[in-house]
Amino acid sequence: xxxxxxxxxxxxxxxxxxxxxxxxxxxxxxxxxxxxxxxxxxxxxxxxxxxxxxxxxxxxxxxxxxxxxxxxxxxxxxxxxxxxxxxxxxxxxxxxxxxxxxxxxxxxxxxxxxxxxxxxxxxxxxxxxxxxxxxxxxxxxxxxxxxxxxxxxxxxxxxxxxxxxxxxxxxxxxxxxxxxxxxxxxxxxxxxxxxxxxxxxxxxxxxxxxxxxxxxxxxxxxxxxxxxxxxxxxxxxxxxxxxxxxxxxxxxxxxxxxxxxxxxxxxxxxxxxxxxxxxxxxxxxxxxxxxxxxxxxxxxxxxxxxxxxxxxxxxxxxxxxxxxxxxxxxxxxxxxxxxxxxxxxxxxxxxxxxxxxxxxxxxxxxxxxxxxxxxxxx
Amino acid sequence: xxxxxxxxxxxxxxxxxxxxxxxxxxxxxxxxxxxxxxxxxxxxxxxxxxxxxxxxxxxxxxxxxxxxxxxxxxxxxxxxxxxxxxxxxxxxxxxxxxxxxxxxxxxxxxxxxxxxxxxxxxxxxxxxxxxxxxxxxxxxxxxxxxxxxxxxxxxxxxxxxxxxxxxxxxxxxxxxxxxxxxxxxxxxxxxxxxxxxxxxxxxxxxxxxxxxxxxxxxxxxxxxxxxxxxxxxxxxxxxxxxxxxxxxxxxxxxxxxxxxxxxxxxxxxxxxxxxxxxxxxxxxxxxxxxxxxxxxxxxxxxxxxxxxxxxxxxxxxxxxxxxxxxxxxxxxxxxxxxxxxxxxxxxxxxxxxxxxxxxxxxxxxxxxxxxxxxxxxx
Numbered sequence: 001x002x003x004x005x006x007x008x009x010x011x012x013x014x015x016x017x018x019x020x021x022x023x024x025x026x027x028x029x030x031x032x033x034x035x036x037x038x039x040x041x042x043x044x045x046x047x048x049x050x051x052x053x054x055x056x057x058x059x060x061x062x063x064x065x066x067x068x069x070x071x072x073x074x075x076x077x078x079x080x081x082x083x084x085x086x087x088x089x090x091x092x093x094x095x096x097x098x099x100x101x102x103x104x105x106x107x108x109x110x111x112x113x114x115x116x117x118x119x120x121x122x123x124x125x126x127x128x129x130x131x132x133x134x135x136x137x138x139x140x141x142x143x144x145x146x147x148x149x150x151x152x153x154x155x156x157x158x159x160x161x162x163x164x165x166x167x168x169x170x171x172x173x174x175x176x177x178x179x180x181x182x183x184x185x186x187x188x189x190x191x192x193x194x195x196x197x198x199x200x201x202x203x204x205x206x207x208x209x210x211x212x213x214x215x216x217x218x219x220x221x222x223x224x225x226x227x228x229x230x231x232x233x234x235x236x237x238x239x240x241x242x243x244x245x246x247x248x249x250x251x252x253x254x255x256x257x258x259x260x261x262x263x264x265x266x267x268x269x270x271x272x273x274x275x276x277x278x279x280x281x282x283x284x285x286x287x288x289x290x291x292x293x294x295x296x297x298x299x300x301x302x303x304x305x306x307x308x309x310x311x312x313x314x315x316x317x318x319x320x321x322x323x324x325x326x327x328x329x330x331x332x333x334x335x336x337x338x339x340x341x342x343x344x345x346x347x348x349x350x351x352x353x354x355x356x357x358x359x360x361x362x363x364x365x366x367x368x369x370x371x372x373x374x375x376x377x378x
Numbered sequence: 379x380x381x382x383x384x385x386x387x388x389x390x391x392x393x394x395x396x397x398x399x400x401x402x403x404x405x406x407x408x409x410x411x412x413x414x415x416x417x418x419x420x421x422x423x424x425x426x427x428x429x430x431x432x433x434x435x436x437x438x439x440x441x442x443x444x445x446x447x448x449x450x451x452x453x454x455x456x457x458x459x460x461x462x463x464x465x466x467x468x469x470x471x472x473x474x475x476x477x478x479x480x481x482x483x484x485x486x487x488x489x490x491x492x493x494x495x496x497x498x499x500x501x502x503x504x505x506x507x508x509x510x511x512x513x514x515x516x517x518x519x520x521x522x523x524x525x526x527x528x529x530x531x532x533x534x535x536x537x538x539x540x541x542x543x544x545x546x547x548x549x550x551x552x553x554x555x556x557x558x559x560x561x562x563x564x565x566x567x568x569x570x571x572x573x574x575x576x577x578x579x580x581x582x583x584x585x586x587x588x589x590x591x592x593x594x595x596x597x598x599x600x601x602x603x604x605x606x607x608x609x610x611x612x613x614x615x616x617x618x619x620x621x622x623x624x625x626x627x628x629x630x631x632x633x634x635x636x637x638x639x640x641x642x643x644x645x646x647x648x649x650x651x652x653x654x655x656x657x658x659x660x661x662x663x664x665x666x667x668x669x670x671x672x673x674x675x676x677x678x679x680x681x682x683x684x685x686x687x688x689x690x691x692x693x694x695x696x697x698x699x700x701x702x703x704x705x706x707x708x709x710x711x712x713x714x715x716x717x718x719x720x721x722x723x724x725x726x727x728x729x730x731x732x733x734x735x736x737x738x739x740x741x742x743x744x745x746x747x748x749x750x751x752x753x754x755x756x
Contacts, residue, residue: 080661081459139751141519141552141679148673149680174519175747237747256750283458284662290669295526301519302527302736305743319746327754358680363756365683368697369553369615371752372634373517376705378745 052086052281054273057106059099059116061218062092065243066299067265070171070292071115074267077288086281088113103268107163112273115170117265118156119200124163126341127348130355131156131167132263135205135334137355139262140172140297141370142362147264150358155351164271168289171265171296174304176257177241178322179234180225180250185322188329197221197233201337202259208333225249234259237300238308247311253319258330265296430464430659432651435484437477437494440470443621444677445643448549448670449493452645455666464659466491481646485541490651493548495643496534497578502541504719505726508733509534509545510641513583513712515733517640518550518675519748520740525642528736533729542649546667549643549674552682554635555619556700557612558603558628563700566707575599575611579715580637586711603627612637615678616686625689631697636708643674 056075060068068090075088093099096111103121106114118125119132130137131152138146146152147169160167179198184190192210203213214230224230226249233250234257235241247253267289274282311317342349434453438446446468453466471477474489481499484492496503497510508515509530516524524530525547538545557576562568570588581591592608602608604627611628612635613619625631645667652660689695720727 077661077665081658081665083656083658136755139748141675144672145676145679148676175751177746238743255746256754257747258754261751261755278461280459280461283455284665287455287459287662287665287669290672291665294522294668294672297519298523298526301523301740301743304747305739308743308746309739321746321750324754331754361683361687362679365616365679365686366752367756368555368633368686368699369635369682370517370748371756372699373553373639374744374749374752376634376636376702376709377514377639378741378749 050085052277054086054088054113055096055111056088056090056113056115057096057099057102057111058091058114059093059102059120062095064092065240066296066303067115067171068092070296070299073295074115074170074288074292077291078284081284081288082281086284103163103165106268106270107165109164109270109273112270114165114268115266116268117263118167119263122200125159126345127155127159127351129201130348130351131159131266133260134338134355135202135259135261136331137261138359138362140174140264141262142359142366143172143262143264144169144293145362146355146358151354152358155354159347159351160268161271165268166271166274168267168269168286169264169293170267170289171293172300173236173260173263173265174297174300175262176234176237176260178254178257178259179232180241180246181232181252181254182225182228182250183231184252184320185254185326187323188326194232195230197224197230198259200259201334201341202234204337205259205330205333208336209330222246222249237304238311239300239303239306242307242311247315247317251318253311253317255319255321258322258327258334265293428463428656430655432464432466432491433474433489434466434468434491434493435474435477435480435489436468436492437471437480437498440473442470443618444674444681445493445549446470448674448677451673452493452548452666452670455669456662459662459666460659464662481541481543484646484648485543487542487648487651490648492543492646493644494646495641496545497641500578503537504723505533505537505729507579508726508729509537509644511638512716512733513580513637513639514709515639516737516740518552518642519640520737520744521550521640521642522547522671523740524733524736529732530736533732537725537729538646539649543646544649544652546645546647546664547642547671548645548667549671550678551614551638551641551643552675552678553640554612554615554638556632556635556637557610558619558624559610559630559632560603560606560628561609562630562698563632563704565701566704572610573608575602575608576637578637579712579719580612582715583637583708583711586714587708600624600627615682616689617678617681617684620685620689625693625695629696631689631695633697633699636700636705636712643671 056071058068058071060071062068063072071090075090078086078088097105099116100120102114102116103124105111117132119129121128147156156167188209191206194211195214196206196211197216198206198213206213216224216230221233222245225233225246233246235244235246241247269285312319338352342352434449436446436449438449440446441450449468453468456464456466475483477494478498480492480494481502483489495510497507499506525534534545566587569584572589573592574584574589575594576584576591584591594602594608599611600623603611603624611624613622613624619625647663690697716730720730
């Protein structure tokens with residue numbers, strides 16, 4: 001790429017492209033486009049003196065590294081950008097309500113903002129996991145492309161509108177680790193009888209492989225793994241797994257996180273409260289969410305290696321990579337699980353169609369770009 | 379990953395982590411941290427009625443797809459978020475000044491904002507390419523991690539402060555294509571005598587391989603390639619290359635873009651003008667830049683495959699992948715070029731040290747995450 005002069009761009013195709021209105025955003029062309037000018041005049045809102053003091057409930061423990069920390073930063077950014085007009089008080093899980101009640105609380109208007117991950121609400125909205133992650137799904141960069149520029153956000157909004165909510169992307173964990181295991185997994189057969197703490201669609205895939213998903217809340221996992229109530233658990237990645245202390249009690253740390261290949265995190269707003277805001281505060285909230293989206297992933301990516309190396313050196317953690325045949329088998333089971341989901345719920349089917357078409361396209365492009373990047377550099 | 383209850387997080391390590399102040403951002407802990415509370419009180423700025431009408435000069439042709447288009451969106455977001463207090467007029471290259479004069483124009487205060495790519499300013503600041511891309515360098519996700527969470531932005535600010543400028547990341551092209559060739563490249567020897575339009579550090583690598591970099595401004599490339607003045611040219615990726623029409627006149631389209639593995643785009647602000655802004659407008663500009671950063675990459679990633687497939691189907695473009703041995707040889711030459719740069723300019727040496735240490739770490743983590751992701755899905 002290099003700087004180009006204006007003249008080079010006078011092709012017909014280019015002019016046509018320049019007129020494209022970006023998905024989900026109003027494009028103000030700097031030329032003399034009538035439609036754009038009209039929108040430009042309508043856009044600025046009058047800033048009133050009305051103060052907003054909003055509550056954000058989250059699924060994370062208070063000040064949880066990266067995720068809760070990011071919510072605090074978000075509140076700070078919104079406060080700063082609005083010149084103090086909007087103050088957001090962030091509540092960790094259990095401070096105002098339990099984390100898993102966030103969705104209902106924001107839906108009812110008890111709080112104006114929620115922060116979590118859409119797949120926690122699968123019981124209410126079966127299509128929800130597609131907006132966080134599905135096993136063998138897209139990674140962070142691809143999820144962003146689908147959500148911002150591939151129609152994903154429109155589908156997500158359609159789903160959440162049923163609950164009086166408006167969602168925005170608000171972070172991503174990147175590719176996770178497959179988890180901590182107290183037995184070796186050398187073939188797909190080794191999942192037979194395995195008792196693993198793994199939630200969501202991953203649990204259904206495990207069941208197809210002959211394992212058993214055991215429910216454990218966050219505070220019980222460590223003890224359950226230590227006492228042999230479970231043989232394995234997934235969590236996030238090296239940074240957060242280190243904090244949980246799993247390296248002290250589990251033998252093997254497996255990669256890659258086939259069940260969570262780039263989990264998108266979310267903000268959701270009470271629709272009525274959001275729609276009643278002046279336009280400048282709506283724009284501030286949406287923009288701050290996008291900033292947090294990129295920061296959260298950057299922070300995970302910057303920190304994970306430090307903790308991975310620390311655990312390998314200090315604690316002699318045995319890091320293993322799943323055999324290709326194991327991953328192939330898990331992928332086959334995943335396709336069954338996703339097809340069953342799509343067949344059982346029409347909206348899930350609609351979302352899956354969009355998701356699948358987009359991921360096939362972006363994977364084709366990745367085979368000439370990102371995939372080759374990793375092959376040439378690592 | 380799954381929702382956790384507060385109790386689980388009461389480990390000592392966790393509390394320590396929760397106190398970490400994020401790089402480049404003030405973390406407002408929602409608890410009773412004195413330092414944070416103090417900052418919270420100082421943060422909100424008084425919104426005055428003073429209007430700001432700023433000029434943004436860019437290195438892109440007016441309304442250039444994605445890149446110029448993104449600048450227009452940025453201006454729109456800032457206008458909306460500030461309730462009309464800040465209006466930014468975006469100028470394409472040649473509208474107010476030629477694109478390559480942006481840096482000086484913003485440095486002098488003739489315009490308040492610039493948008494381009496740091497490597498255009500290598501003649502003034504030799505370390506500049508590290509903040510866009512260097513051959514065999516980091517990809518988009520890794521660049522963001524380095525810049526936002528790994529100290530990169532601090533170094534970038536240190537460099538630009540010499541010119542009275544403040545930089546912010548503002549986009550990324552993702553992994554580019556290696557370019558269009560009118561001869562096959564089967565061995566590193568095939569670069570001997572090759573006349574290629576390739577700028578920057580890539581040109582120095584080409585020279586080491588026996589090729590000749592030919593300067594061509596954007597509007598001359600097509601004609602030069604058609605008439606055989608050059609044998610090859612790089613540009614960006616399928617979406618923009620299609621607009622340029624190279625598929626009509628070049629035989630081979632090579633991947634991957636070893637010379638631009640994730641080019642970060644930039645905003646730069648006149649330091650005096652930026653520092654004199656009320657705090658809420660500073661926060662609005664920084665946040666809008668981050669939103670554009672994630673949108674630009676998403677847009678490229680969402681569109682590239684469509685145009686790649688279009689060219690392959692409609693125009694029978696012959697897409698090739700460089701042999702591994704070719705890439706190895708180019709990588710060796712790249713190391714020489716970067717070491718020469720680091721030796722010739724102390725600040726480049728300092729930046730290279732940070733860049734290299736960070737990329738070695740994140741590549742190690744990628745070998746358990748992103749690399750395995752592509753291997754298992756493609």
